[in-house]
Amino acid sequence: MIRAIEYEAGDVVLPEGELGKGFCILESGTLEVVRDGRTLTEIDTAGSIFGELSEILSMKRDATIRAKTQAKVRHIEESISDIVIKNPKVSIKLIRTLGRRLYRMNRLVSSGLPADKTEHSEASATGVSLLVVDDQPAIIDQLSEIAERNEWSVQGTGSEAEALSICERSSFTAIIISMALPDDSAVDLRRKLKTNSNVMNTPVIGMIVKGDEASQTKAIDSGFADCLNKPFDRNKTEATLYEVMQLDSSARYFKQIEDFLFFKLPEVLSNFVINDIKENLDTRIRGTINAGIQKMVIDVSKLEEVGEEAVEVVGEFAEKIEELKLPMRGVIVAVGEEAEMWNNLDGAEDWGICETLEEAKEFLAKDPEEEEGEE
Numbered sequence: 001m002i003r004a005i006e007y008e009a010g011d012v013v014l015p016e017g018e019l020g021k022g023f024c025i026l027e028s029g030t031l032e033v034v035r036d037g038r039t040l041t042e043i044d045t046a047g048s049i050f051g052e053l054s055e056i057l058s059m060k061r062d063a064t065i066r067a068k069t070q071a072k073v074r075h076i077e078e079s080i081s082d083i084v085i086k087n088p089k090v091s092i093k094l095i096r097t098l099g100r101r102l103y104r105m106n107r108l109v110s111s112g113l114p115a116d117k118t119e120h121s122e123a124s125a126t127g128v129s130l131l132v133v134d135d136q137p138a139i140i141d142q143l144s145e146i147a148e149r150n151e152w153s154v155q156g157t158g159s160e161a162e163a164l165s166i167c168e169r170s171s172f173t174a175i176i177i178s179m180a181l182p183d184d185s186a187v188d189l190r191r192k193l194k195t196n197s198n199v200m201n202t203p204v205i206g207m208i209v210k211g212d213e214a215s216q217t218k219a220i221d222s223g224f225a226d227c228l229n230k231p232f233d234r235n236k237t238e239a240t241l242y243e244v245m246q247l248d249s250s251a252r253y254f255k256q257i258e259d260f261l262f263f264k265l266p267e268v269l270s271n272f273v274i275n276d277i278k279e280n281l282d283t284r285i286r287g288t289i290n291a292g293i294q295k296m297v298i299d300v301s302k303l304e305e306v307g308e309e310a311v312e313v314v315g316e317f318a319e320k321i322e323e324l325k326l327p328m329r330g331v332i333v334a335v336g337e338e339a340e341m342w343n344n345l346d347g348a349e350d351w352g353i354c355e356t357l358e359e360a361k362e363f364l365a366k367d368p369e370e371e372e373g374e375e
Contacts, residue, residue: 003075007067014065020054022076022083023094029071030223035063038246041201042068042194044223052094055080069221127173128152128245133163133189134178134207139230143176146237150252160189164196171198174245176228178207179215187222194223203244235266235273250280260295260364261288262357263317267302269309277313285320288328296321297360299333306338315345322347331360 004027007013013031014020030044040063043050054061076083084091130147132140132154140156147154155170157163160181167175175193179186190204206219210229219227225244228237242249253276255262261284266273288296298317303310314332321328330351332342339353354360 001077005073005075007071007073009067009069011067012064013067013073014051014061016062016064017060019060020051022078022080023052024050025074027072027074030068031065031071032068033063033065042223049094052080068223129172130154131166131172131175132156134158135181142232146234150238160185163189164192167193167196167199172202174203174205175199176205176207179219190222190224205244235270239276249276250284253277254284260297261293262297264299265303265310267304274309274313281317281320294327294329295364296328296330297333301333301335318345318347329364331363333357333360
């Protein structure tokens with residue numbers, strides 16, 4: 001029996017754990033293969049066969065295949081042996097499909113051997129590297145500045161051919177492609193990259209001019225993981241990249257330095273940033289408890305304006321620490337005549353006030369009883 005089924009984004013096409021029969025053919029759209037919450041690869045070429053291994057190997061499926069975009073799939077629900085007997089041409093296509101997969105796996109395995117010339121892109125302190133493809137150098141520079149704030153490395157190119165060449169010898173955490181590349185080549189470039197073993201599982205992000213809904217729809221329908229808007233809103237751009245790369249976004253504000261938790265407020269506290277910080281407060285506090293950290297520094301010295309929003313964010317953090325009755329020693333790095341006002345916050349009455357991070361470290365290094373003696 002043959003059934004043609006249309007799927008919406010997120011719909012499960014073939015569930016994990018099922019013992020399959022027959023196979024499927026993708027007619028349109030993009031599918032993703034997911035295991036343990038991670039996308040292993042994508043299927044986006046019309047005519048692609050998938051789902052056949054379950055019956056061939058008599059094994060339950062070890063991954064879920066679901067629609068990433070709207071998709072149409074033809075389900076061939078008949079024993080493969082019967083299908084091959086009736087139509088020998090099908091066996092040839094199955095053999096070619098399995099052969100291509102074996103070829104890709106061989107390349108993946110060989111890429112780990114010393115003889116292979118595959119390299120990781122230039123390492124950053126965080127291990128995160130981005131490839132930016134845009135024929136406008138200013139855009140690459142702007143994204144490089146955003147990346148530098150997060151200790152990510154960036155390699156840029158304005159050429160589709162050069163991007164393909166770079167990916168033949170390097171791997172990346174994410175690839176960002178302008179949807180405005182000449183000759184409408186962005187979609188074609190993404191498709192070609194997905195056949196490269198170095199980056200076949202790397203998320204590809206589109207870049208569009210803010211408000212260009214047609215380009216955004218085209219990107220998402222073509223399998224791009226998400227889109228960045230130009231001109232760049234630094235905070236929103238960072239948030240999108242963190243989400244697509246499945247990184248901890250709270251690392252933009254919270255870090256463990258030596259034996260203390262460091263919480264630094266950015267220069268500008270937009271509603272977006274405030275919500276992002278608040279969403280991560282509980283997670284960071286739990287992580288602090290789990291790590292046995294009992295010291296904390298909150299740096300508000302770079303704030304362009306100390307408004308109600310900043311006071312609310314710091315105050316909420318201090319209150320949570322107090323409510324949990326954590327034996328936490330705190331310091332606030334603040335400058336200006338109003339620096340002392342931070343001690344008026346509930347939970348922060350006994351925290352130190354210092355002008356620099358180095359002074360804060362010295363404060364935390366002192367014995368608490370010694371501090372009381374000095375007072």
